[in-house]
Amino acid sequence: MAAKGQTGEYADAKHRAAFETSYTNSWRSEPFWRGKPLTPSQLLVHDVRLQPPISGRPARLALEEVPASSFIPKHTDIDDLPRTLPEPELGSNNHEVQNLKTLRQSYGWLGWLRREEGVIEPLQTRWIHVSSHFPEYLGGMFAGFSDWTQNPEAKLNGLRYLNAAVQGHERWSKHGRFFSPFCEALHDDESVALGERPHLLSVPFLDWTLYPGPPPPARFQIDEREAYASARSSAHPLRSLLQYKYRLEDTSDREKTQVYFRHKPWREDREIDLRVRRFFGHYPTGLNVDELWVLIIDEMHIVTFSSNQTWKARWPPLQLASRIAEISFRGLRKQQFTDPVQGDTYSSFLHALVCLNGAMGMVHRSFWTDAPLPCSERYAARLDRLQYRLYRAPSTKLVLDLLQLQDELSIIESITKSQIEIVMKLEQQVAAQWRTTAPSTGLSPQQPATFVSGDPAGISGRLKTELQDLIELRTNTNELVNRTVQLVNIRLEDHGQAILVFTIVTVIFLPLSFLSSFFGMNVSDIRDMQSSQWLFWTCAASLTIAVVGISTFLAFYGARLNEKFIKWKDARSFEWSPVLRQARPVRSQFPLQRGATAEITVLDSVHIGTGRDWSLGFARS
Numbered sequence: 001m002a003a004k005g006q007t008g009e010y011a012d013a014k015h016r017a018a019f020e021t022s023y024t025n026s027w028r029s030e031p032f033w034r035g036k037p038l039t040p041s042q043l044l045v046h047d048v049r050l051q052p053p054i055s056g057r058p059a060r061l062a063l064e065e066v067p068a069s070s071f072i073p074k075h076t077d078i079d080d081l082p083r084t085l086p087e088p089e090l091g092s093n094n095h096e097v098q099n100l101k102t103l104r105q106s107y108g109w110l111g112w113l114r115r116e117e118g119v120i121e122p123l124q125t126r127w128i129h130v131s132s133h134f135p136e137y138l139g140g141m142f143a144g145f146s147d148w149t150q151n152p153e154a155k156l157n158g159l160r161y162l163n164a165a166v167q168g169h170e171r172w173s174k175h176g177r178f179f180s181p182f183c184e185a186l187h188d189d190e191s192v193a194l195g196e197r198p199h200l201l202s203v204p205f206l207d208w209t210l211y212p213g214p215p216p217p218a219r220f221q222i223d224e225r226e227a228y229a230s231a232r233s234s235a236h237p238l239r240s241l242l243q244y245k246y247r248l249e250d251t252s253d254r255e256k257t258q259v260y261f262r263h264k265p266w267r268e269d270r271e272i273d274l275r276v277r278r279f280f281g282h283y284p285t286g287l288n289v290d291e292l293w294v295l296i297i298d299e300m301h302i303v304t305f306s307s308n309q310t311w312k313a314r315w316p317p318l319q320l321a322s323r324i325a326e327i328s329f330r331g332l333r334k335q336q337f338t339d340p341v342q343g344d345t346y347s348s349f350l351h352a353l354v355c356l357n358g359a360m361g362m363v364h365r366s367f368w369t370d371a372p373l374p375c376s377e378r379y380a381a382r383l384d385r386l387q388y389r390l391y392r393a394p395s396t397k398l399v400l401d402l403l404q405l406q407d408e409l410s411i412i413e414s415i416t417k418s419q420i421e422i423v424m425k426l427e428q429q430v431a432a433q434w435r436t437t438a439p440s441t442g443l444s445p446q447q448p449a450t451f452v453s454g455d456p457a458g459i460s461g462r463l464k465t466e467l468q469d470l471i472e473l474r475t476n477t478n479e480l481v482n483r484t485v486q487l488v489n490i491r492l493e494d495h496g497q498a499i500l501v502f503t504i505v506t507v508i509f510l511p512l513s514f515l516s517s518f519f520g521m522n523v524s525d526i527r528d529m530q531s532s533q534w535l536f537w538t539c540a541a542s543l544t545i546a547v548v549g550i551s552t553f554l555a556f557y558g559a560r561l562n563e564k565f566i567k568w569k570d571a572r573s574f575e576w577s578p579v580l581r582q583a584r585p586v587r588s589q590f591p592l593q594r595g596a597t598a599e600i601t602v603l604d605s606v607h608i609g610t611g612r613d614w615s616l617g618f619a620r621s
Helices: 011-030 094-113 134-146 154-170 240-243 270-279 318-336 341-346 350-362 375-391 396-437 448-452 459-519 533-576
Strands: 043-051 059-064 123-130 170-173 176-179 180-186 200-207 286-296 299-305 586-591 594-603 613-618
Touching: 043 448, 059 318, 094 176, 123 134, 123 318, 123 350, 134 154, 134 286, 154 170, 154 180, 154 200, 176 200, 176 286, 180 396, 200 350, 200 396, 240 286, 286 350, 286 613, 318 350, 318 396, 318 613, 350 396, 350 459, 375 396, 375 459, 459 533
Parallel strands: 123 299
Antiparallel strands: 043 059, 043 123, 170 176, 180 200, 200 286, 286 299, 586 594, 594 613
């Protein structure tokens, strides 16, 4: 439903949701698809293939979207499932047997999407994208896309490794479950090359959103389990920056203090306003932390998972799958695959780097040079505004704003470091695979060094550039915090002098006010007094001197008196204890190094039970 106050861009939300529901339910109407957790309408399938020369243009790699329904036979039957599926008899126990049966029944149809062996076609890699975050889909995709006719024991071990990785890296928070960043090989056979083993990795990445209010409804790839809003009901939901760090705290009261929400440059610059509305279609007022799961089945099949953000504009490709296809893949092809022979070396491992490039470059200028309002520049502009306020009117509120900015920069910095770690692990495997599979004549003279160095997609260098910018911003923020605190303390010194004067005046005149009220009471004994004014001034001077003296004494010696009183109270309770009165302490001296002796007073076991400490004293002999 459209959010209150929005324009007519969400007016057809109900009609679109109804169309999507009918499109999804058209598969559920067939008996074969009833009860299946996934249907072809929830998948995006892309093929990386070599295009033949067209009108004088040389052959080159191309990423083409293919409807998932085109691979499904017209008359589907449970007996017509692909022969590459696992046999339940492979399980070593009843639990594994039942699990394999469930996987075969629920995800067996995915075998139709697998490239058939022996078919001669220019297909290099098949990429499947799922806009859902349910961990059980990982095992189903691995079982459905793997070829169990070849080395089924290795596939079964890979499934076991996958389940162990999911259970070992899944964490719980108040805001939902999530994966800690990891990259693991689902194989332990040393005879198999590292680049040929199945891999599973999860990496967090930053993405913009709308806040407050719910985002617009999704456009396609509707998962019934997501309840048409993956960011709210997914097993691994989207989290804000604060939710990413403070896992057990309710951060709703601080969400509106985010830099993305408070810093709105389009209100002051008409050119930025037009550029943002043209590129985004919305005003990005929030920053989320999403997860990208990458499951590498083999050299030709790869599956990715992310939250359903299909409500975003398709051009520029702000939705993840579109960005990977239209920016990341084309950039890598232009940079590295200038020779058609190089297309033979494109594999799912290299496409995993392309997916990481698309996910991590959502809000960074180094990945997307013409992106409006990149993350680092937006935080830098916010820092410049706070710095201007520093010299104009330093205050404690300004210190809190700087600390909020510093906190968000530290969160983004930690996310970037985890991304660099995951990318470097994957790049090492891609570089090793490239050395063994690259043709001798395929590389142009300027390209081999990039691949051999382990950074074929240039992700590590770009992330390190972003990390350096974030570190500089955080350093500048720390300096501004210290400078602001100093200026605030200087102002507080003037306030302290005023408070001191006010306190002195109050201490002097408060006894006078009390006595004036006392002698002014309308009672017979005070009203009928025969004394003159000298009695009032005598009492006033005595009381004032007493109050000032006692206040000064307590201010300078009150802490010492309190400490002595506590020691006296503990000593009295020690002497009055009937158990301790029977104690006979035993004193012993032990020689130490360099002529020192240790004198220890030890009570017996009964007195140890009272909780009293042993007295230990050192004396030089």
